[in-house]
Amino acid sequence: xxxxxxDPEAVVAESVAxxxxxxxxxxxxxxxxxxxxxxxxxxxxxxxxxxxxxxxSGHEPLHAGFVGRGMLDAxxxxxxFTSPTPDPIQxxxxxxxxxxxxxxxxxxxxxxxxxxxxxxxxxxLEDIPVKSVVITDDVAVEDSLYTAGRRGVAGTVLVEKIAGxxxxxxxxxxxxxxxxxxxxxxxxSMGVALSACTVPHAGKPSFDLSPQEIELGIGxxxxxxRERVPAAGANEITERLLAAVTDDLTIAxxxxxxxxxxxxxxxxxxxxxxxxxxxxxxxxxxxxTVARSLVxxxxxxxxxxxxSISVLRLEExxxxxxxxxxxxxxxxxxx
Amino acid sequence: xxxxxxDPEAVVAESVAxxxxxxxxxxxxxxxxxxxxxxxxxxxxxxxxxxxxxxxSGHEPLHAGFVGRGMLDAxxxxxxFTSPTPDPIQxxxxxxxxxxxxxxxxxxxxxxxxxxxxxxxxxxLEDIPVKSVVITDDVAVEDSLYTAGRRGVAGTVLVEKIAGxxxxxxxxxxxxxxxxxxxxxxxxSMGVALSACTVPHAGKPSFDLSPQEIELGIGxxxxxxRERVPAAGANEITERLLAAVTDDLTIAxxxxxxxxxxxxxxxxxxxxxxxxxxxxxxxxxxxxTVARSLVxxxxxxxxxxxxSISVLRLEExxxxxxxxxxxxxxxxxxx
Numbered sequence: 001x002x003x004x005x006x007d008p009e010a011v012v013a014e015s016v017a018x019x020x021x022x023x024x025x026x027x028x029x030x031x032x033x034x035x036x037x038x039x040x041x042x043x044x045x046x047x048x049x050x051x052x053x054x055x056x057s058g059h060e061p062l063h064a065g066f067v068g069r070g071m072l073d074a075x076x077x078x079x080x081f082t083s084p085t086p087d088p089i090q091x092x093x094x095x096x097x098x099x100x101x102x103x104x105x106x107x108x109x110x111x112x113x114x115x116x117x118x119x120x121x122x123x124x125l126e127d128i129p130v131k132s133v134v135i136t137d138d139v140a141v142e143d144s145l146y147t148a149g150r151r152g153v154a155g156t157v158l159v160e161k162i163a164g165x166x167x168x169x170x171x172x173x174x175x176x177x178x179x180x181x182x183x184x185x186x187x188x189s190m191g192v193a194l195s196a197c198t199v200p201h202a203g204k205p206s207f208d209l210s211p212q213e214i215e216l217g218i219g220x221x222x223x224x225x226r227e228r229v230p231a232a233g234a235n236e237i238t239e240r241l242l243a244a245v246t247d248d249l250t251i252a253x254x255x256x257x258x259x260x261x262x263x264x265x266x267x268x269x270x271x272x273x274x275x276x277x278x279x280x281x282x283x284x285x286x287x288x289t290v291a292r293s294l295v296x297x298x299x300x301x302x303x304x305x306x307x308s309i310s311v312l313r314l315e316e317x318x319x320x321x322x323x324x325x326x327x328x329x330x331x332x333x334x335x
Numbered sequence: 336x337x338x339x340x341x342d343p344e345a346v347v348a349e350s351v352a353x354x355x356x357x358x359x360x361x362x363x364x365x366x367x368x369x370x371x372x373x374x375x376x377x378x379x380x381x382x383x384x385x386x387x388x389x390x391x392s393g394h395e396p397l398h399a400g401f402v403g404r405g406m407l408d409a410x411x412x413x414x415x416f417t418s419p420t421p422d423p424i425q426x427x428x429x430x431x432x433x434x435x436x437x438x439x440x441x442x443x444x445x446x447x448x449x450x451x452x453x454x455x456x457x458x459x460l461e462d463i464p465v466k467s468v469v470i471t472d473d474v475a476v477e478d479s480l481y482t483a484g485r486r487g488v489a490g491t492v493l494v495e496k497i498a499g500x501x502x503x504x505x506x507x508x509x510x511x512x513x514x515x516x517x518x519x520x521x522x523x524s525m526g527v528a529l530s531a532c533t534v535p536h537a538g539k540p541s542f543d544l545s546p547q548e549i550e551l552g553i554g555x556x557x558x559x560x561r562e563r564v565p566a567a568g569a570n571e572i573t574e575r576l577l578a579a580v581t582d583d584l585t586i587a588x589x590x591x592x593x594x595x596x597x598x599x600x601x602x603x604x605x606x607x608x609x610x611x612x613x614x615x616x617x618x619x620x621x622x623x624t625v626a627r628s629l630v631x632x633x634x635x636x637x638x639x640x641x642x643s644i645s646v647l648r649l650e651e652x653x654x655x656x657x658x659x660x661x662x663x664x665x666x667x668x669x670x
Contacts, residue, residue: 002640003529003569003606004527004606005569005606006609011609014613017608018612021612058605060605214337265601266640268637269635270347274340276353293356295357297604303601332667
């Protein structure tokens with residue numbers, strides 16, 4: 001294992017410290033390492049619904065990279081591929097509370113769901129109303145390592161963006177929760193791995209993949225996907241991922257979508273654009289309008305080579321909220 | 336070799352097509368594949384100095400990712416790790432010309448320098464004044480594979496950003512050239528590779544590195560660096576890279592700098608922040624102020640694992656120009 005790290009046990013703390021120093025104009029990290037979280041510089045916005053997300057580290061820029069105006073108020077990084085405990089989630093919830101309640105955005109992994117639930121109960125004991133949305137956008141498999149039901153993957157970014165915009169414009173907790181739920185219901189994703197990744201404290205790759213094989217439907221922790229198939233061309237892989245996504249979403253002629261092609265961390269950007277270009281062509285040939293696009297590393301799996309395709313069907317006001325200004329370390333436009 | 340590509344010979348064309356489709360609000364690609372370049376949507380800005388860069392592909396988001404308001408007017412992608420020929424550079428120069436002349440920003444590789452020179456001569460035959468700045472920020476080695484003198488690497492992004500801002504505010508060609516030259520003179524970089532990358536049409540890694548070794552001073556095409564050393568911790572690697580950079584730049588107590596920690600393409604973002612955090616501490620301990628920071632994949636080598644550290648000493652108005660608004664696919668702030 002060769003990595004640009006010092007102590008495998010210190011990876012998250014050192015990385016978050018560097019992150020907070022690099023983006024001190026936008027974010028701050030908590031002082032107590034026992035309740036580590038990242039929050040908006042300047043603290044909670046009075047009267048605004050707070051948005052908190054979090055989960056195991058190793059998926060950067062998710063979640064801390066999306067803390068800032070128009071997106072998250074706080075993010076809680078666990079150990080690599082390990083849910084944060086309730087204490088830092090509760091502390092982040094308090095930090096994000098501006099008096100209008102807090103929305104938790106939770107990827108559907110058993111540990112995350114339980115720990116966010118416990119943190120929500122603790123927060124409510126302190127009179128902070130909390131609502132939660134659980135993200136289950138990965139169409140690859142039902143139930144999996146770490147998960148009952150579908151996993152939450154790259155579509156999480158779109159929920160965070162749009163819910164964040166709703167909170168920023170002043171929507172109340174019930175409305176922000178309703179909008180986040182609508183995004184979660186209208187986004188689907190599926191990924192492919194060309195290579196595995198290595199968790200620092202494990203020291204060896206999380207799975208083996210032969211030089212001739214790829215794994216379709218891979219999870220963002222390297223959990224098994226739908227099937228291992230012989231390595232194929234980008235267009236064929238794109239078509240298989242996209243078909244799984246759009247079939248599940250029952251995309252139809254005339255739909256308007258956001259297309260997100262997400263890199264897993266070790267994939268050249270040029271390859272993501274090849275996947276994007278073909279996915280867009282396939283969608284357009286079906287009469288679907290690609291209204292907005294994101295191409296890059298948003299929800300990664302350390303240095304895994306691979307990509308995922310997410311499609312969000314744009315209903316009602318979702319496009320307006322997607323377009324709203326966002327100022328975070330990893331996503332920034334319009335302001 | 337497993338890659339998300341179709342035909343190795345079509346990688347650049349397909350990737351640029353996807354890129355242009357994804358960012359059609361900001362950029363457009365030329366119609367003729369024989370003179371492939373990417374330019375600002377809306378065409379040249381009348382009365383503004385045009386800024387053109389380019390070089391071999393495989394370093395994305397460099398250069399096309401930096402086309403847009405406040406940075407490049409056009410970028411010319413060659414084949415992977417291969418200089419573009421004079422024809423597309425000339426065509427890009429014409430497209431970028433708003434009547435105030437064009438600046439060429441050229442990384443110091445023999446092919447790039449020759450082909451940009453030829454293109455500049457062709458443009459001048461058409462009465463487009465062209466000035467050039469050659470980037471030589473890599474302190475690792477003098478002369479190298481593909482290069483006489485020092486190589487141009489990640490510092491190029493800072494030249495493009497600041498020269499672009501000068502052009503955008505209306506500086507004339509002589510002034511933009513002078514500012515670009517000042518940035519080039521005040522930026523130094525050095526990189527490290529933990530693993531090699533594979534050029535698509537070559538089909539095998541460009542060099543071999545044992546599981547116990549890293550290469551200090553690596554070039555962005557995998558050209559040999561200063562030395563191969565046993566894999567070490569991130570802090571030790573950071574200190575070695577930074578010492579080489581700051582010694583060469585003769586950084587002194589009281590200096591104000593931009594610190595750029597650049598990923599080579601296959602490095603987790605979390606690791607880049609670990610390197611950044613330590614580099615910043617070392618600089619601050621020496622009395623240097625890190626005024627601005629960039630951390631991420633800006634000048635990559637396909638899927639190579641590794642990073643580079645660049646330091647730009649901020650003289651006079653360079654900070655103001657760095658902070659000026661920029662709206663490109665890969666760098667965006669202030670507007």
